[in-house]
Amino acid sequence: MSEPATKESGTRTGRAAPAGARSRYESVQMSLERAEEAAYLGGFITLDHDAAAKTPDGPGPLCGMTVAIKDNVHVAGLPNTAGTPALRDFVPVSDAPAVRRLRDAGAVVLGKANMHELALGITSNNQAFGPVRNPSDPSRFAGGSSGGVAALVAARVVRAGLGTDTGGSVRVPAAVTGTCGLRPTVGRYPGEGVTPLSSTRDTIGPMARRVADLVLLDGVLSGDDTPVAARPPRSIRLGVPTGHFTEPLEDEVAVRWEASLRALAAAGVDLVPVDVTSFTEGEFETGMAIVLYEARVELSAYLAKYRPQTDLAALAALIAGPDVRGVFEGCILDGAPGLISEDVYRACLARRRRMRAAYADTFAAHGLDGLAFPTTPATALDLATCDQGMVLCGETVDTFATFIRNTGPASVIGAPGLSIPMGVATNGLPTGLEIDARVGADRDLLALGLTLEGICGHSLVGRPVR
Numbered sequence: 001m002s003e004p005a006t007k008e009s010g011t012r013t014g015r016a017a018p019a020g021a022r023s024r025y026e027s028v029q030m031s032l033e034r035a036e037e038a039a040y041l042g043g044f045i046t047l048d049h050d051a052a053a054k055t056p057d058g059p060g061p062l063c064g065m066t067v068a069i070k071d072n073v074h075v076a077g078l079p080n081t082a083g084t085p086a087l088r089d090f091v092p093v094s095d096a097p098a099v100r101r102l103r104d105a106g107a108v109v110l111g112k113a114n115m116h117e118l119a120l121g122i123t124s125n126n127q128a129f130g131p132v133r134n135p136s137d138p139s140r141f142a143g144g145s146s147g148g149v150a151a152l153v154a155a156r157v158v159r160a161g162l163g164t165d166t167g168g169s170v171r172v173p174a175a176v177t178g179t180c181g182l183r184p185t186v187g188r189y190p191g192e193g194v195t196p197l198s199s200t201r202d203t204i205g206p207m208a209r210r211v212a213d214l215v216l217l218d219g220v221l222s223g224d225d226t227p228v229a230a231r232p233p234r235s236i237r238l239g240v241p242t243g244h245f246t247e248p249l250e251d252e253v254a255v256r257w258e259a260s261l262r263a264l265a266a267a268g269v270d271l272v273p274v275d276v277t278s279f280t281e282g283e284f285e286t287g288m289a290i291v292l293y294e295a296r297v298e299l300s301a302y303l304a305k306y307r308p309q310t311d312l313a314a315l316a317a318l319i320a321g322p323d324v325r326g327v328f329e330g331c332i333l334d335g336a337p338g339l340i341s342e343d344v345y346r347a348c349l350a351r352r353r354r355m356r357a358a359y360a361d362t363f364a365a366h367g368l369d370g371l372a373f374p375t376t377p378a379t380a381l382d383l384a385t386c387d388q389g390m391v392l393c394g395e396t397v398d399t400f401a402t403f404i405r406n407t408g409p410a411s412v413i414g415a416p417g418l419s420i421p422m423g424v425a426t427n428g429l430p431t432g433l434e435i436d437a438r439v440g441a442d443r444d445l446l447a448l449g450l451t452l453e454g455i456c457g458h459s460l461v462g463r464p465v466r
Contacts, residue, residue: 024064028052028108031066034157035110041138042130043152045071046078047111060106061216067102068152068161071112072119073204074193075099082195083117085128086310086318096193098162098204098221105220110158113148117321119164119197121145122172122403123386127320131383134177136429140380143173149207150177160208160217166197166291168407170205171419175375175432178421181207182214184442186414189221196302198294201287201411211420211449218446226443230450233267238372239274239362245373245406248393252425257374260422260433260456267455272366278358280409282351284401287412289348292331293340323387356413356439363438370448375419375432376403410436418449422456
């Protein structure tokens with residue numbers, strides 16, 4: 001890449017820049033310097049040192065906002081590795097439509113963020129490009145698969161970013177880093193130019209330190225300019241799930257959850273116990289079967305379009321992470337013992353339709369504005385052991401299945417979900433509060449987020465990075 005323009009020149013041509021453009025340039029330059037200082041977090045795979053010179057001069061709703069883009073979303077001229085060695089030298093020639101919308105609105109792309117390899121995991125303990133570390137405790141993971149974006153937002157390197165979410169990959173890292181993450185209704189944002197897993201579950205999702213920034217980003221990405229304002233707490237009716245979302249919880253998360261419920265009730269929010277069995281039973285198995293079937297089909301098509309010299313087997317041969325390699329060898333490649341048949345896939349799609357109907361019925365029956373629950377059952381795990389399982393309430397459990405337990409249902413159903421900070425646990429680590437809403441009610445969900453953030457968000461914004 002070329003060297004960035006000097007501060008004196010203001011632009012690459014050397015013409016003097018207007019004062020506003022110059023201050024935006026300097027702000028981006030400061031973000032680049034901050035990125036270098038925070039390099040130990042492993043947040044970037046590719047940092048664009050020319051980003052300051054690309055600062056737009058014109059107005060826009062995101063004017064001067066620095067953003068990091070997860071490394072499976074195409075950015076013209078920057079490598080799109082998807083966190084895996086076989087795509088290390090793949091450089092897209094055009095932006096994904098979502099990235100183009102951000103740029104057109106004035107955002108500045110600082111670089112491509114680290115992630116769990118091929119987005120198939122929740123630790124972002126990447127074996128090819130290094131792990132992503134949690135700014136609250138660099139010995140802990142930053143969640144995944146959009147861990148790089150979350151770490152960079154939490155460390156104040158960038159103001160916001162784009163991740164992707166298939167089963168929780170925006171909301172999980174938002175929760176464990178004390179930031180905000182939105183999974184929109186599936187199909188709300190353009191999904192082209194993204195290394196895929198599952199077309200019926202994948203979605204780009206914005207991440208930021210404040211819900212107000214998510215409101216801006218959602219408006220730009222969706223083209224929906226419906227006004228969003230915080231709602232009076234006494235006008236809000238939230239479902240509090242029994243069972244699935246709250247049993248079990250790590251002690252530290254349980255304490256923060258109970259404190260949040262007390263704060264919400266004290267503010268006047270109407271809290272309604274809700275049985276969620278009708279749309280959570282069998283959700284994990286249903287959702288995984290859909291992803292594994294679609295990943296085989298859609299990754300093959302993606303490679304044929306963008307990397308015809310690399311087929312699925314060649315991609316898999318270079319996978320660095322044992323966990324991701326195991327998924328491919330066990331469930332995706334030709335001859336894999338766990339291949340999902342088309343009959344099973346069709347049955348899972350039918351089961352998902354029933355879950356979606358039950359979800360809508362639950363909202364209607366209780367008059368709910370949203371469902372509220374802890375985003376993750378536990379706080380961030382130790383990077384050294386996170387891929388070997390974890391202990392939750394005295395029982396050894398699978399890390400992946402545990403951390404997406406609460407984010408999974410909305411993902412399978414296609415409903416929007418928002419994670420906001422729920423405060424710092426007694427172990428010093430962030431926790432997340434998730435609110436899920438009706439399919440298509442994204443702006444209403446953001447309005448809820450503005451209110452709840454003020455009641456129990458306990459944002460980590462301003463806390464020094466360790």
